[in-house]
Amino acid sequence: MQRKEFIRNAGLAAASVAFVPTSQLFARKADQKVKMGIIGVGQRGLNHLDLLLRRSDVELVSICDVDARTLDEAKGMIQKSGKKMPEIYTGDNYAWKRMLDKKQLDGIIIATPWEWHKDMILGSLESGIKYVGSEVMIGTSLEDHWEVVHATEKYKANVMMLENVCYRRDVMAVLNMVRQGLFGEMIHLQGGYQHDLREVKFNDGVNVYGHGVEFGEKGYSEAKWRTEHSVHRNGDLYPTHGVGPIAHYININRGNRFNSLCSFSSKARGLHNHIVKKGGESHPNAKVNFRLGDVVTTSINCVNGETVLLQHDTNLPRPYSLGFRVQGTEGLWMDVNKSLYIEGKTAKPHQWEDAKAWLDKYDHPLWQRWSKETQGAGHGGMDFFVIHALIESIKNSKATPMDVYDAATWSAITPLSEKSIDLGSQTVEFPDFTGGQWMYRKPVFSLTDAY
Numbered sequence: 001m002q003r004k005e006f007i008r009n010a011g012l013a014a015a016s017v018a019f020v021p022t023s024q025l026f027a028r029k030a031d032q033k034v035k036m037g038i039i040g041v042g043q044r045g046l047n048h049l050d051l052l053l054r055r056s057d058v059e060l061v062s063i064c065d066v067d068a069r070t071l072d073e074a075k076g077m078i079q080k081s082g083k084k085m086p087e088i089y090t091g092d093n094y095a096w097k098r099m100l101d102k103k104q105l106d107g108i109i110i111a112t113p114w115e116w117h118k119d120m121i122l123g124s125l126e127s128g129i130k131y132v133g134s135e136v137m138i139g140t141s142l143e144d145h146w147e148v149v150h151a152t153e154k155y156k157a158n159v160m161m162l163e164n165v166c167y168r169r170d171v172m173a174v175l176n177m178v179r180q181g182l183f184g185e186m187i188h189l190q191g192g193y194q195h196d197l198r199e200v201k202f203n204d205g206v207n208v209y210g211h212g213v214e215f216g217e218k219g220y221s222e223a224k225w226r227t228e229h230s231v232h233r234n235g236d237l238y239p240t241h242g243v244g245p246i247a248h249y250i251n252i253n254r255g256n257r258f259n260s261l262c263s264f265s266s267k268a269r270g271l272h273n274h275i276v277k278k279g280g281e282s283h284p285n286a287k288v289n290f291r292l293g294d295v296v297t298t299s300i301n302c303v304n305g306e307t308v309l310l311q312h313d314t315n316l317p318r319p320y321s322l323g324f325r326v327q328g329t330e331g332l333w334m335d336v337n338k339s340l341y342i343e344g345k346t347a348k349p350h351q352w353e354d355a356k357a358w359l360d361k362y363d364h365p366l367w368q369r370w371s372k373e374t375q376g377a378g379h380g381g382m383d384f385f386v387i388h389a390l391i392e393s394i395k396n397s398k399a400t401p402m403d404v405y406d407a408a409t410w411s412a413i414t415p416l417s418e419k420s421i422d423l424g425s426q427t428v429e430f431p432d433f434t435g436g437q438w439m440y441r442k443p444v445f446s447l448t449d450a451y
């Protein structure tokens with residue numbers, strides 16, 4: 001489809017969409033820069049820093065981290081960019097509160113360990129910030145998720161999960177195809193996080209990736225904190241990369257909603273075996289008992305009748321794949337074999353067809369318009385779009401295209417799956433964070449080529 005035609009069609013759809021206005025709409029001057037801050041400039045935060053530094057419409061006002069090494073890296077990047085050095089907050093785990101007390105930010109990015117996200121989101125909202133971009137997961141317990149939803153409503157603010165996979169090029173082309181009805185009515189969807197993280201969960205305390213089997217205080221970057229979640233928790237610990245795109249395909253919280261959920265966990269072997277293989281049986285970590293099952297499988301049903309299957313698989317040797325399957329009454333796409341089948345449209349009955357020509361044909365207008373800007377951005381360019389969406393929402397004083405209800409719904413899969421597994425894989429009810437508004441809300445995500 002031509003860009004113009006897409007914009008016309010999307011415009012018709014958008015005409016029925018009322019963006020939720022933020023109450024404190026402020027008149028921005030066209031040349032006014034968006035004042036941003038970042039809490040957490042570790043591996044992920046540095047990516048966001050890079051994207052903010054590339055933009056001429058952003059002024060980086062302040063950054064905060066507790067780690068001197070990564071702060072040095074951040075300062076080096078800022079100096080190299082030629083931009084003004086932001087205020088730097090560090091020294092203790094609550095330095096971010098001092099940063100928020102300054103009340104000078106239009107928006108904030110949070111890229112810290114999961115267990116900090118809820119407090120940092122709430123602190124940002126309480127300080128008056130109207131746009132919070134949080135890295136994946138907005139809390140750990142179900143109560144955390146409700147607290148974030150209620151605070152966002154109270155302060156009439158925007159909390160956007162920075163879920164970059166929603167913007168992956170093939171994922172967006174398939175969204176375009178779904179919206180144009182090529183797969184028919186949606187029936188079943190699959191996705192997940194299938195990524196061998198053994199060398200992320202363990203390292204030598206110096207390298208980010210591998211070279212040792214340490215974690216916790218002796219680890220560096222994610223080995224310092226993420227591995228503890230595998231020791232103490234059993235559930236789908238990272239659902240959002242899989243479920244985010246799926247939620248857009250079937251309009252979750254916008255005419256549809258998740259109804260109930262059930263999770264199964266396999267036994268846990270991968271992390272222990274990795275420690276023994278790389279560090280020897282006598283390494284103290286060989287005695288650690290990991291609760292997280294190697295493969296956690298979660299089924300969700302939706303009020304409109306679709307089923308969703310998610311898998312969390314991070315402890316075993318395997319190539320990376322998010323395992324998408326998007327299946328409707330007319331056919332399906334699967335990303336593992338990079339192929340699709342559409343009855344009567346693909347060349348041969350009962351045979352897969354290479355998806356490339358289809359994905360090129362239905363390339364999403366966002367990618368057509370912004371692909372130059374995506375060059376050099378993380379994860380094949382898709383990281384550009386999450387930051388772009390956050391900044392453009394601020395500039396336009398509009399609601400973010402993924403909102404707090406999306407964030408809570410996707411992220412709450414973790415505590416719900418833990419609860420289901422604790423109850424012997426019983427089915428648990430899925431909370432409706434929208435308070436019934438899902439019936440009236442309309443799709444807003446990526447309807448145009450703007451952001």
Ligand SMILES: NC(=O)c1ccc[n+]([C@@H]2O[C@H](COP(=O)([O-])OP(=O)(O)OC[C@H]3O[C@@H](n4cnc5c(N)ncnc54)[C@H](O)[C@@H]3O)[C@@H](O)[C@H]2O)c1
Pocket residue numbers: 039040041042043044045064065066067070092093094095096111112113114116135136137162163164220221222224379
């Ligand atoms: N969307 C993606 O593709 C993607 C990729 C990687 C990580 N992530 C997410 O990004 C987040 C951060 O992960 P990461 O890989 O950057 O981890 P990291 O450990 O490399 O970085 C986290 C940073 O937070 C800092 N920090 C910890 N406590 C703090 C505090 N109290 N105040 C200020 N700073 C504090 C740490 O010093 C560290 O520099 C996580 O939510 C992770 O899941 C997302």
